[in-house]
Amino acid sequence: MKYKLLRLTCVVALLFSIHMQGQLKKDAQKQMDTYVSSLLKNMTLEEKLGQLNLVTPIARTGPFATKNASDKMKDGSAGNIFGLHGSPSSIHMRLALSENSRLKIPLLSGLDIVHGFKTVFPIPLGLSCSWDPALIEKTARIAAVEASALGYNWTFSPMVDITRDPRWGRVMEGSGEDPYLGSLIARAMVKGYQGSDLNDDTSLIACVKHFALYGAPEAGRDYNTADMSRLTMYQYYLPPYKAAVDAGAGSIMVSFNDIEGIPATSNKWLLTDLLRKEWGFKGFVVSDFNGIQELMNHGVAADLKEAAELSLTAGVDMDMVSEALIASLKQSVKDGHVSMDQINAACRRVLEAKYKLGLFTNPYRNYDPAKADLVSLTEENRKVAKDATLRSIVLLKNDKATLPLKKNAKIALIGPFANNQNEMFSSWTLKGDVPSVVTIYEGLKKQNPDITYVQGTQVSGDPGLKLKGEPFDAALQEELVAAAMNVAKQADVIVVVLGESSAMSGEARSRTDLSLPNCQSELLKRLKSIGKPVVLLLVNGRPMTLADDLPYADAVLDIWRPGTEAGSAVADILFGAYNPTGKLTMTFPRSVGQIPIYYNTKNTGRPYTEGTEGFFSSYIDQSNTPLYPFGYGLSYTKFIYGAITLNASVLKGNNANLTASITITNSGSYAGEETVQLYIADPVASVSRAVKELKGFQKVFLQPGESKKVNFTITTEELKFFNSDLNWDWESGTFLVYIGGNSQSCEKAEFVWKK
Ligand code: GLC
Numbered sequence: 001m002k003y004k005l006l007r008l009t010c011v012v013a014l015l016f017s018i019h020m021q022g023q024l025k026k027d028a029q030k031q032m033d034t035y036v037s038s039l040l041k042n043m044t045l046e047e048k049l050g051q052l053n054l055v056t057p058i059a060r061t062g063p064f065a066t067k068n069a070s071d072k073m074k075d076g077s078a079g080n081i082f083g084l085h086g087s088p089s090s091i092h093m094r095l096a097l098s099e100n101s102r103l104k105i106p107l108l109s110g111l112d113i114v115h116g117f118k119t120v121f122p123i124p125l126g127l128s129c130s131w132d133p134a135l136i137e138k139t140a141r142i143a144a145v146e147a148s149a150l151g152y153n154w155t156f157s158p159m160v161d162i163t164r165d166p167r168w169g170r171v172m173e174g175s176g177e178d179p180y181l182g183s184l185i186a187r188a189m190v191k192g193y194q195g196s197d198l199n200d201d202t203s204l205i206a207c208v209k210h211f212a213l214y215g216a217p218e219a220g221r222d223y224n225t226a227d228m229s230r231l232t233m234y235q236y237y238l239p240p241y242k243a244a245v246d247a248g249a250g251s252i253m254v255s256f257n258d259i260e261g262i263p264a265t266s267n268k269w270l271l272t273d274l275l276r277k278e279w280g281f282k283g284f285v286v287s288d289f290n291g292i293q294e295l296m297n298h299g300v301a302a303d304l305k306e307a308a309e310l311s312l313t314a315g316v317d318m319d320m321v322s323e324a325l326i327a328s329l330k331q332s333v334k335d336g337h338v339s340m341d342q343i344n345a346a347c348r349r350v351l352e353a354k355y356k357l358g359l360f361t362n363p364y365r366n367y368d369p370a371k372a373d374l375v376s377l378t379e380e381n382r383k384v385a386k387d388a389t390l391r392s393i394v395l396l397k398n399d400k401a402t403l404p405l406k407k408n409a410k411i412a413l414i415g416p417f418a419n420n421q422n423e424m425f426s427s428w429t430l431k432g433d434v435p436s437v438v439t440i441y442e443g444l445k446k447q448n449p450d451i452t453y454v455q456g457t458q459v460s461g462d463p464g465l466k467l468k469g470e471p472f473d474a475a476l477q478e479e480l481v482a483a484a485m486n487v488a489k490q491a492d493v494i495v496v497v498l499g500e501s502s503a504m505s506g507e508a509r510s511r512t513d514l515s516l517p518n519c520q521s522e523l524l525k526r527l528k529s530i531g532k533p534v535v536l537l538l539v540n541g542r543p544m545t546l547a548d549d550l551p552y553a554d555a556v557l558d559i560w561r562p563g564t565e566a567g568s569a570v571a572d573i574l575f576g577a578y579n580p581t582g583k584l585t586m587t588f589p590r591s592v593g594q595i596p597i598y599y600n601t602k603n604t605g606r607p608y609t610e611g612t613e614g615f616f617s618s619y620i621d622q623s624n625t626p627l628y629p630f631g632y633g634l635s636y637t638k639f640i641y642g643a644i645t646l647n648a649s650v651l652k653g654n655n656a657n658l659t660a661s662i663t664i665t666n667s668g669s670y671a672g673e674e675t676v677q678l679y680i681a682d683p684v685a686s687v688s689r690a691v692k693e694l695k696g697f698q699k700v701f702l703q704p705g706e707s708k709k710v711n712f713t714i715t716t717e718e719l720k721f722f723n724s725d726l727n728w729d730w731e732s733g734t735f736l737v738y739i740g741g742n743s744q745s746c747e748k749a750e751f752v753w754k755k
Contacts (some may be wrong), residue, residue: 062289082110106363126560140192165222169509171542176585212254271315342384404576415497443567505541637668
């Protein structure tokens with residue numbers, strides 16, 4: 001009796017607390033509505049338009065800066081600013097300018113905090129290879145704490161654009177090709193930036209970008225058109241944006257591309273019907289850099305005023321840099337082309353964001369330069385950075401167990417990125433602290449002093465590569481290679497650090513040739529000709545076509561752009577203190593001609609089996625298979641997968657559960673962690689489905705000789721897909737479950753599930 005009473009009491013208490021939380025939420029919403037409504041009532045049309053205006057004093061990430069930005073912040077015609085740089089006091093002085101305006105409405109202060117602030121983590125594409133949402137959330141949290149202490153309250157991140165095309169330079173900013181993993185990471189980053197409450201001084205408003213489909217530009221050329229069926233959008237490209245919205249993201253940034261022939265910036269279906277009506281997004285929508293004015297280039301607006309009216313009507317609330325809204329909408333209201341209701345609605349959403357951040361009570365929140373130094377680049381932050389770099393690194397090749405290296409090996413360290421702090425960052429580390437970077441040379445030397453470093457080569461000798469910087473110098477190249485050969489001949493092992501400079505990937509950095517620059521490949525070949533073990537460390541922002549270079553490297557590690565703790569992490573991996581765990585989140589093609597290439601592809605009506613001849617979906621000059629598949633990553637040890645066992649082979653109805661189990665054994669001599677991946681295929685359905693789709697993963701750590709049974713629970717949720725009516729549902733049928741260490745080599749089992 002007593003137990004029952006206790007249980008009843010707990011249930012009542014739980015229900016009461018849920019009710020109270022709901023009530024508190026309602027009260028807070030009511031308070032905010034009252035405050036913002038009274039402020040709106042007090043504002044002139046000009047002041048309202050000022051809140052829709054986002055300016056930048058420096059053109060670091062776009063074609064131009066705002067003229068007289070400071071004056072506009074003073075008079076309230078610029079209610080938001082991004083890209084503030086310089087000393088903390090200059091940032092604060094600029095933020096304080098809004099105190100001169102009549103209503104003293106505080107500013108949103110945004111910045112591209114993409115993979116860290118002062119403490120810099122691997123680029124997002126590298127981070128995603130950790131398959132560790134909790135770790136990724138931690139990196140976003142650290143970035144928020146460091147940035148908010150210097151007055152930023154809004155970050156233009158996470159970038160969640162799904163992409164299957166490594167020619168596009170911005171793949172480095174995203175989480176690769178898979179919607180399931182991309183959604184987990186999108187959610188984690190929003191939670192990391194925003195924390196549990198935007199009112200917390202260390203929170204930043206997240207800005208999910210680029211909505212939508214920016215990762216699918218035709219020909220991989222940045223800003224180009226993106227054209228696909230709604231079915232493909234919903235199944236593969238939209239889920240991470242939706243996950244970020246569901247995680248409570250406070251803002252969305254519109255993409256530059258057009259969708260179904262209408263630029264995203266003026267696409268009402270996208271910004272209102274889908275984002276607000278279907279998904280229930282409550283935050284505000286900001287255009288990307290000059291995106292509103294560019295509606296004229298897209299050919300859907302004859303002038304700036306029409307562009308402003310189209311974008312506001314479509315659902316844009318804030319204008320990044322083009323100043324179209326503030327210049328045109330007063331007349332547009334007079335002409336009856338837009339209504340005050342539309343302007344009030346947009347202004348309300350911006351003011352609500354400022355209210356949620358607590359800016360009306362404390363415009364400078366967490367701003368404290370002295371504190372900023374105390375919370376930035378702390379030991380703990382650097383520890384997380386090192387862990388993130390360790391987990392982002394992918395072992396692509398390790399012939400003859402070349403790695404790990406002996407600590408007493410005489411090492412020749414060669415390459416233009418091997419002792420270069422800047423090159424451990426990307427084009428999006430605007431506030432990264434360069435002097436604190438541990439270069440690869442410093443990291444290795446700390447663990448093995450018997451190391452000699454030489455540059456070995458210039459980055460690129462390709463005159464066609466449109467990059468600022470020194471023109472290629474043939475005489476210098478000869479000297480560099482000669483010095484490298486000399487050092488290499490005296491070493492036991494050659495570690496060569498090659499790949500892309502930070503200027504070769506990122507925004508407006510599409511490439512048609514994804515191989516190593518010729519001068520780098522030539523050096524690699526020369527070094528291998530010496531006959532000693534060669535370890536290639538790849539510094540890159542995208543999958544690259546390495547097939548021709550692979551024969552000249554015994555081991556290959558993809559270290560991406562590894563961030564602040566580059567050298568300490570690389571040293572731990574090279575000398576075996578950490579056994580690599582990274583798994584690719586984007587397919588590496590054998591050649592550019594295979595692009596777009598991705599794992600969750602369709603079977604087609606004429607599926608091809610490697611090595612067969614005839615009328616199949618294949619090439620006459622290349623294999624269909626990738627160089628490295630999605631989910632791929634080696635370890636210093638070997639994981640053996642047993643057969644899949646299912647606790648049922650026929651299931652019925654929505655509420656049934658299937659358990660798929662598999663035993664993994666570490667058959668090698670190193671302890672290691674494996675990311676066990678679960679894929680599901682639906683071979684017969686009302687629409688043709690991908691050959692497999694990632695539906696789960698688990699990490700297992702195994703000592704040498706140890707085995708563990710891994711269980712995956714499968715419900716009808718894992719069987720669902722968007723059907724031709726765009727309904728998210730599952731259908732009866734036979735399904736295949738795949739479990740393995742990458743998307744290509746899996747164990748398989750079959751089950752039937754009936755409605
Ligand atoms: C750029 C980028 C966007 C960035 C913005 C502000 O053009 O497309 O990702 O956040 O401008 O820097």
